[in-house]
Amino acid sequence: MYSDTPQVESIQAWNSPLFVSSNPDHEFLKEDLLNYIYRYQQTQQQAIASEVAVNAKHQLFESKLCFLEAEEPAVMELRRMLEELLSAVATEVNAPYWPEGAEGDAQIIESWFHVTHNGGYHDIHSHPNCSWCGIYYLDPGECELGSRNGVNRFYDPRNNADHYGDPGTAYLSQQGYWDFEPVEGQIVIFPSYLKHSALPYFGAKDRVVVAFNAVIDLV
Template sequence: MLESYTPLFHSPLLQFKHDNAEELNKRLLSEAKAMRQASSGVNKSNQRGWHSETDLFRREEPGMKELCRFIVQAVQAAEQKMSTQDSIPTQLQVMGWINVNGTGAFNTPHAHEGFRWSGCYYVNQPEVDEGRSGYIEFLDPRSGIQAWPVKGASFGNTKVALRPSAGSLLLFPSYLVHWVYPNEEEDERVSIAFNARYTT
């Protein structure tokens, strides 16, 4: 008889929702538009899209500052949820940037080495009737899992995809490889990604 069942090697994915997302997103869209007009951006995992400099946490725009506070609160909440310690580190270093993906733009598979948490806040997510436009997909970090298939068992999934709504913030360990499906809509998909780590 079965004595116990223990899931091993769990990778957390946490989702948060801003209380005043509609108003915040209006500010962020306006501020992102001005930033885009002032800079040609940089090339990272973005293909055909615009990627801002990674100075989000040094910006003075009201919307950006409010989002940065929300990100810090989310990371701290994640630490409290996951940690078994009475106290968590306090010296948090965060870097963030804006992604603007027009029609056909996407982000190639990548991870964020050297950080503890990575995440993405969704400012504008176009309405989708069908297809996978707007999906973010996470790839299984375990090697060799395909060699041990069990039909119908969730632990054998090698990738998980979801389409977050505007105002949602996803937070996950930085080791998880992820990518973003091409935007198939005319409206731009706007998101703000970030990495976080504790320095002490």
């Protein structure tokens, strides 16, 4: 006697988790952070002070990779909040794989700001030598999802996931990317291997973000 339907176990493999949060003190810190960023920008000798991937960036200013190390009250408070958030994210994702009761302790090892002017963009890239990365939208200017103006685009890490399409591959979305609309005060956290870009931004206001890379230790 044959059974009608064989049992099937679903295995969700190779997920890429992204997290979205917001800075609860954004309104309190925003002006101090912006003022400090613009003062810092005036001291830069070149547009891309980090000297990293200079040709991948256009019409934007990038600080050196130690922005959140500044002994400026608003910057110090932002770093504290971001490291707490990163610690919570890493703990949630890795809890099934860590010793029982272990917690993550995040340390931001690189951080920088971008001030993007009209027509600016950042080509596709990823962030090596860290486990988690993030973007804090301090002032998204005139970014808008519908027109893809200044959005951050994350690319499907599954190589060749879109090499063929029929109704059986609808779950893949057959898009190959995911666009994230910059919203003031929001923070997006993502694994370092995810390739992403900042699409061209057009607007009279600057698009200002703070980005960061972190490593995680166990407590």
